[in-house]
Amino acid sequence: xxELKMLVFHPMESGLRKDAVTKExxxxxxxxxxxxxxxxxxxxxxxxxxxxSRNPFLHFKIPNVKKGDKFKIDWHDNFGENGTIETEVx
Amino acid sequence: xxxxxKRIRRKILNFVGILLTSGMLPLKSFAIEWDKKAxxxxxxxxxxxxxxxxxxxxxxKIDIKVPQIAENGTIVPIEVTSKIQNTKSIYVFVEKNxxxxxxxxxxxxxTLPFVSSRIKMxxxxxxxxxxxxxxxxxxxxxxxxxxxxxxxxxxx
Numbered sequence: 225x226x227e228l229k230m231l232v233f234h235p236m237e238s239g240l241r242k243d244a245v246t247k248e249x250x251x252x253x254x255x256x257x258x259x260x261x262x263x264x265x266x267x268x269x270x271x272x273x274x275x276x277s278r279n280p281f282l283h284f285k286i287p288n289v290k291k292g293d294k295f296k297i298d299w300h301d302n303f304g305e306n307g308t309i310e311t312e313v314x
Numbered sequence: 315x316x317x318x319x320k321r322i323r324r325k326i327l328n329f330v331g332i333l334l335t336s337g338m339l340p341l342k343s344f345a346i347e348w349d350k351k352a353x354x355x356x357x358x359x360x361x362x363x364x365x366x367x368x369x370x371x372x373x374x375k376i377d378i379k380v381p382q383i384a385e386n387g388t389i390v391p392i393e394v395t396s397k398i399q400n401t402k403s404i405y406v407f408v409e410k411n412x413x414x415x416x417x418x419x420x421x422x423x424x425t426l427p428f429v430s431s432r433i434k435m436x437x438x439x440x441x442x443x444x445x446x447x448x449x450x451x452x453x454x455x456x457x458x459x460x461x462x463x464x465x466x467x468x469x470x
Contacts, residue, residue: 238412238434240412256353257348262423265422265423266422266423267422267423267424267425268419268420268421268422268425269419269420269422270417270418270419270420270429271348271349271353271417271418271419271420272416272417273353273413273415273416273417274412274413274434275408275411275413275416275417275433275434275435276416276417276431276432276433276434277388277389277390277431277432277433277434277465278388280431280432281430281431281432282429282430282431283393283429283430283431284425284426284428284429285425285426285428286424286425286426287424287425287426288424
């Protein structure tokens with residue numbers, strides 16, 4: 225059993241916050257899909273919204289994890305931006 | 315040796331990822347059930363209807379850990395564990411948020427039906443958790459969370 229904890233740096237703007245200087249609303253900008261693969265196979269998919277806190281923290285529990293397993297996390301946001309990170313179980 | 319293996323198994327993976335954005339690459343995802351309409355809906359009842367869960371009876375087999383009083387609505391910790399067999403996905407709804415459907419988690423392979431995260435709450439509200447099984451059956455449970463300082467338009 226492995227506990228997978230991640231913190232993704234992202235503003236997760238709700239679209240309801242005002243810019244401190246211009247007083248204009250900051251547009252919605254949030255991660256909408258995040259996927260996790262273990263050795264190339266899907267183990268989790270998260271559909272998120274603007275109601276998830278800034279710099280999303282996510283914690284999952286995955287059985288059958290062994291040394292050398294490769295985990296890959298991909299995220300995508302409503303602006304079409306995306307990112308990926310890979311790590312190997314030490 | 316056995317002790318070492320146990321340690322490896324228990325090893326906690328910590329990703330503190332500075333994830334770089336890389337332009338407009340196509341979305342690589344196995345998202346076949348992305349319920350965008352339900353996510354965009356501003357009323358809880360309508361959102362529940364859109365996912366096909368208008369009338370769902372409560373279940374005691376869903377554990378939720380949330381504070382009764384959240385001082386800061388921008389960061390409300392939430393932990394959900396489903397003890398329902400064949401849990402396929404877990405939905406998190408915040409009734410009083412501008413878009414109540416907050417998140418949906420799909421558990422693939424043998425991933426345990428557990429999730430811990432942090433969400434925003436605009437004001438004191440009911441928090442609804444729905445569980446969908448692989449036979450498309452729904453279960454629900456709810457809590458009321460009192461929010462001292464709201465967390466949607468405020469600075470985090």
